[in-house]
Amino acid sequence: MSIRILSKLLFIPLVFLFLNTRAARVDTVTIHSGIMKRDIKAVVITPAKYNKSSSYPVVYLLHGFSGNYADWVTKDPAVKALADQYNCLIVCPDGAFASWYIDSPVNKYWMFDTYVSKELVAYVDDHFSTIRNRSGRAITGLSMGGHGAITMGINHQDVYGAMGSMSGCMDLRPYKKDFAINQILGEYDKDPQSWLDHSATGMVGKLKPGALKIVFDCGSDDFFFGINNAFHEQLLAAKIPHDYTVRPGGHTWEYWSNSINYQMLFFRRFFDKQI
Template structure:
């Protein structure tokens, strides 16, 4: 996109160039930025220490939806995160340069971004998560500035369907990706997450789906990230 974009990189206390570390890419939500996680949930830095991994918080702009926009080439955030940023991190830090050492997750808009990018780039990421993710864009055609990225829903409903997580399930094979996602019972995205869970069951795609009390809040995400990081740690441990 021919611009400089900031990111947060959290290194574990055990970091050294003598060892290679797994990386978790942690995405913010709509209207947020790269600093959201460390300012709104400062305890997240302890998870890098606890699980001896690198945590990278990219910037997805106010409302990029982590999509390569088909209508505006100034918005290419899928390419930025999954290709350019991954390459930069692997070049500048001591990482496991393989899908077995990479996971991606995020909240809300970032949950959508994590799942869609992991499905699109299965050679890049081995594990994926979503917290309160907007996994189906179609019901929100007038909300969250999505139409700036995809154009008006009425003009191209297929594009909206194809860019939604629920429209990408046919790209998954059983066991190809380790998947965990969750949503609070009082979250306005609860219905579409329940539906994604059912569609994955119908497609026989293994996944962990967690429903717990909570709403679309930082209290919920600050709790959720602990379980997702444990899930990723177990994935990394088994393969590396």
């Protein structure tokens, strides 16, 4: 074997070694929730260029019904590269099997709105070099997480500057016996107003035009397609600016793995305008 060929063969693994060392870092952290009196895990993805001398924006990325904090990095590993591409942190909270990211009015041990938007955000800001205000924070998620991102974004407009949803359940009321929502809100017939008040569609009145940057989408074959269209029409009627996209696809990881690319670009543009 010639020296030239040998040197090329040795160069190839060195290139891969360099690329691997420059990849985004994925950490699993444990946060103690004071309000729920338990430890909860989250994934934090830091970009390859991360260093403590700079401050980075953060995208909070929520999982769906029956999932957990590791869903995004295990079911869509390419999401890690988006932290590098957009030079931001991506934080994946745990929303339990079916919390719906709600502060439950019937069970004081299910307070996931407060946990994510106050306790987790405070932890991330304390342990990582972040932009510590709404100009550097966005929140989005899929399905149950899409619902949570929109409702928490509206409830905490002082915390987040942008919010999004992928295939989110914008109205909980059609699912009175589904997805364990009644375990969080109680039986629908006992308090239908509570179901509306905790749905994204019931919170539009809290929004002012331009107060939040909003992006959401849904697949044309998704069973939540109708309520996403209705939410879009509701925002139009209220004159709330937003980006709404319909693409072919269903309630699948194939759809969400594609959708997150567009949402991350939307959020990066939002962050850039804040600088």
